[in-house]
Amino acid sequence: MGIRYKAGVMVVSLLLAACFETLSARGIPASAGGLGTLILQPEPGADSVRVWRDVLFEVDVKAWADSLSAKRKSRDSVPAASSRKRRSDSAMRSDTAKQNKEGNFWQRTVSGHEDRTFEQAFDYSLVLFPTYTNEGSFGIGGIGAALFRLDRRDSLMPPSDLSLEGNASLRGFFYAGAYGTLYFPGRRSRLYYEVSFSQQNLDFWGICYDSCHVRPPVSQTRWNVMALGYYDYRVLKNFYIGAALDFSYNNAVKMADPAYLDGQRSSYILTGIGLSLQYDSRDYAQNPTQGLNLLLRQMVYPSFMGDAGRTLWRTTFTASYYQRLWRGAVLATELYAECNAKDMPWPLKESVGGYYRLRGYYQGRYMDNNLFSFQLELRQKLFWRVGLVAFGGFGSVFSSFQDWRADQLLPAYGVGLRFEFKHNLNVRLDCGWGREVFGVVFAIGESF
Numbered sequence: 001m002g003i004r005y006k007a008g009v010m011v012v013s014l015l016l017a018a019c020f021e022t023l024s025a026r027g028i029p030a031s032a033g034g035l036g037t038l039i040l041q042p043e044p045g046a047d048s049v050r051v052w053r054d055v056l057f058e059v060d061v062k063a064w065a066d067s068l069s070a071k072r073k074s075r076d077s078v079p080a081a082s083s084r085k086r087r088s089d090s091a092m093r094s095d096t097a098k099q100n101k102e103g104n105f106w107q108r109t110v111s112g113h114e115d116r117t118f119e120q121a122f123d124y125s126l127v128l129f130p131t132y133t134n135e136g137s138f139g140i141g142g143i144g145a146a147l148f149r150l151d152r153r154d155s156l157m158p159p160s161d162l163s164l165e166g167n168a169s170l171r172g173f174f175y176a177g178a179y180g181t182l183y184f185p186g187r188r189s190r191l192y193y194e195v196s197f198s199q200q201n202l203d204f205w206g207i208c209y210d211s212c213h214v215r216p217p218v219s220q221t222r223w224n225v226m227a228l229g230y231y232d233y234r235v236l237k238n239f240y241i242g243a244a245l246d247f248s249y250n251n252a253v254k255m256a257d258p259a260y261l262d263g264q265r266s267s268y269i270l271t272g273i274g275l276s277l278q279y280d281s282r283d284y285a286q287n288p289t290q291g292l293n294l295l296l297r298q299m300v301y302p303s304f305m306g307d308a309g310r311t312l313w314r315t316t317f318t319a320s321y322y323q324r325l326w327r328g329a330v331l332a333t334e335l336y337a338e339c340n341a342k343d344m345p346w347p348l349k350e351s352v353g354g355y356y357r358l359r360g361y362y363q364g365r366y367m368d369n370n371l372f373s374f375q376l377e378l379r380q381k382l383f384w385r386v387g388l389v390a391f392g393g394f395g396s397v398f399s400s401f402q403d404w405r406a407d408q409l410l411p412a413y414g415v416g417l418r419f420e421f422k423h424n425l426n427v428r429l430d431c432g433w434g435r436e437v438f439g440v441v442f443a444i445g446e447s448f
Contacts, residue, residue, distance in 0.1 A: 115147065117152070121148060122148050123423075125145055126142070126143070128142045131167055131442055133173075135173060136167070136171050137171040139170060139171075140167070141165070141167035142165070143163065145163045145425055145444065146162045146422075147160070147423060148160055148162070150184060154187065159183070159423070162179075163445075173199065173200055174198060174199045175198040176196065176198075177194065177198075178196070179192075179195070189234065190231075191230070192229065193230075196224070199222070199224075200221070202220050202363065202364060204219070204255070205217050207260070207264070207346040207368075208369075209397050209398060211262070219255075221252070223250070223251045223253055225249040226247065226248045226249075227248075228245065231243050232278060238281045240276075240279075240280060241277060242276035244276060245271075245273055246271065246272040246273075246274070246301075248271075249267075249269050251267035252267065264346050268306070268308060268346075270305075270307075271301065271302075272301040272314070273300060275297070276295060277295075278293070278295045280292075280293045281293075286425050286426075286445050288322040289322060290323060292322075293318065299315075300313050312341045312345075313341050314341070317335075317336070318336050319336075320332065329379065330379045335373075336357060336371075336448075338372075342400070350368060350397050351364045351367040352365060352373075352434075353365055353439065355443045357393075357395060358375075359432035359439065359447065360413075360432020361410070361432070361435075366397050369398070370401075371396070373394065374393050375391060375393030376391065376392055381418075385419055387419075387426075389416040389417075389430075390414075391432075392412070394411050395409075411435060412434045414430055426445065428447075429442050430447070
């Protein structure tokens with residue numbers, strides 16, 4: 001038994017030795033003491049259990065595990081660094097793409113005419129510039145214009161727009177305003193809105209044509225706060241019904257000769273509500289190249305919504321037509337009329353001049369209850385974002401249709417420069433001439 005036992009132990013020892021060599025070859029270190037312990041055990045039984053325990057625990061499992069962990073870290077370190085580098089490069093490319101897409105200030109100004117509203121939630125541009133007007137003299141102004149879409153999946157809906165404008169001049173003229181048009185999803189409704197505050201130091205001739213024609217000008221400082229909104233809903237193709245809200249506060253805080261107001265107060269608060277009917281087939285309201293626009297709007301200024309002391313009314317009619325002639329050329333025509341209640345408070349009376357009709361006349365040079373005008377404009381795009389216009393027309397202000405006279409007809413003509421500041425949104429500089437007058441107008445958007 002002793003010889004067979006020792007022979008068995010020897011065989012087992014050789015097999016274990018072969019196993020340890022295999023483990024070592026696989027990178028698992030084994031302690032030499034373990035093998036010696038195994039060979040020197042002479043007795044069977046319980047001690048054989050200790051032999052196996054010693055063999056198993058003499059294998060330096062912890063060292064092997066640490067070694068294997070180190071190898072794995074070494075092997076994975078390069079891919080991890082590469083992964084981090086790839087993520088870093090991807091982030092840089094993403095940032096670069098974002099910068100290229102959104103653009104800096106200069107890029108927004110140079111390429112601001114491109115429609116990016118499908119890529120960006122808010123596509124805006126800013127610019128500062130010197131200004132000059134007959135009313136305000138030299139000054140400095142700023143414009144911020146933005147285009148955006150309430151439904152970026154609808155490629156047929158025009159983008160909504162928002163313009164912020166400010167101007168301050170040497171003559172004490174100050175203006176700050178926000179205005180724009182919202183096009184709602186579905187292309188059935190739209191909202192035009194405008195909010196502004198201004199202080200104007202103006203020459204003032206009176207509040208009716210006859211007074212303006214014979215009186216010398218006096219100085220007037222006027223404050224104006226205005227808010228209006230026109231909401232239109234399409235009921236048929238190109239046919240809209242609309243609602244309107246108009247609020248204004250006007251105060252002649254300084255008047256060299258109060259008699260020029262013909263007994264009216266120096267300040268008024270007036271609020272009006274109204275309805276409108278419109279046929280509009282223009283391709284783009286801010287800068288049309290084709291289509292027809294017919295608008296009839298009726299406003300009422302209830303006595304309880306202001307301080308005029310009585311209910312007032314106003315009727316407005318517009319007919320404008322746009323026709324492409326040749327490459328880059330558009331012929332635009334407009335007939336405009338506005339009639340008011342008799343003895344309308346002076347802030348709501350009609351006047352020639354300003355930004356839209358009979359350009360060239362000093363704002364308020366002629367004023368009265370009613371106005372009609374006709375104007376024609378040839379718009380020619382030259383190159384890049386630059387265009388020229390030539391315009392002409394005539395108009396008149398008068399107290400009533402019965403009292404209108406032919407000598408009240410006022411001519412107006414001039415030329416202008418256009419720059420496409422944003423997509424389909426022009427900045428314009430117009431020089432106009434009239435009856436012994438000349439004026440300069442700087443504004444956003446076409447006059448009609």
